[in-house]
Amino acid sequence: MSGSASSGYSEQGKPLESCARDAGLDSPRFESTGAIGCPFPCSSCGKEISERFIMKVVGKFWHQDCLKCSVCGCRLTTSLFEKHGAFFCREDYLRKFGVDNQCSGCFEAIQASELVMRSSSHVYHVRCFCCFHCRKGLNTGDRYVISGNRLLCEADYEGMLLSSRLSYYFSSYEPSGMDKHPRSNPAASY
Structure with a gap:
């Protein structure tokens, strides 16, 4: 599968801006891209994301299986916390940075x-x-x-x-x- 970010369109002819908008700018949750194969590389593994569901967090795209807590490794599917470029589940974030x-x-x-x-x-x-x-x-x-x-x-x-x-x-x-x-x-x- 190939696609060029410079062309502004996915392989299916869908505008990349539409793929990015559909990918979920507001929250770290699964969103449908509306097309299979939007040409975004995963920020974790670097491979092209060809799944129908991708995640967009802090302006970067992720495979749903690659976005994980940097402490315990659990998948971050419903919420996450970010600090200094690292992602955390709620429990680990509160344990590490919480005010006791x-x-x-x-x-x-x-x-x-x-x-x-x-x-x-x-x-x-x-x-x-x-x-x-x-x-x-x-x-x-x-x-x-x-x-x-x-x-x-x-x-x-x-x-x-x-x-x-x-x-x-x-x-x-x-x-x-x-x-x-x-x-x-x-x-x-x-």
Whole structure:
């Protein structure tokens, strides 16, 4: 079987652009070329692809049996991940490049596929990115304070700050002549 890329047509007279479009530009899945023998060499083995089904990934064409995970060798038929020119199945990609962080809120593992919220060096599950005191969820743009690993919304932080100032003030202030004993209830003593 012969075909010339410079001619712009497959051996069956079908335009090469049509073969490429039919080959699946959007996802790494099997697509029918509509014709047998579109003259695309396989990016893995280099042989011409003569099957009816081919795959196009990252602008290159592959035999359906040649597109494999670079770690475990499984065929990549439904989805794949690409990094530095190598292809991976989901499991191997997550194992190799996934983020194995621990949530600063609940201290449980964060899976690489989970959405997270980051603040400074802290990483949180989205559900754990909330005020420690009132449990109100914090959103991007909200003002908050991190105390240890605990998040405090602005309102609770200001309330705690005021409370600590007041307790400091009253613990250090003792007017002269004040009785240091607890007050008694005069009605209760009768």
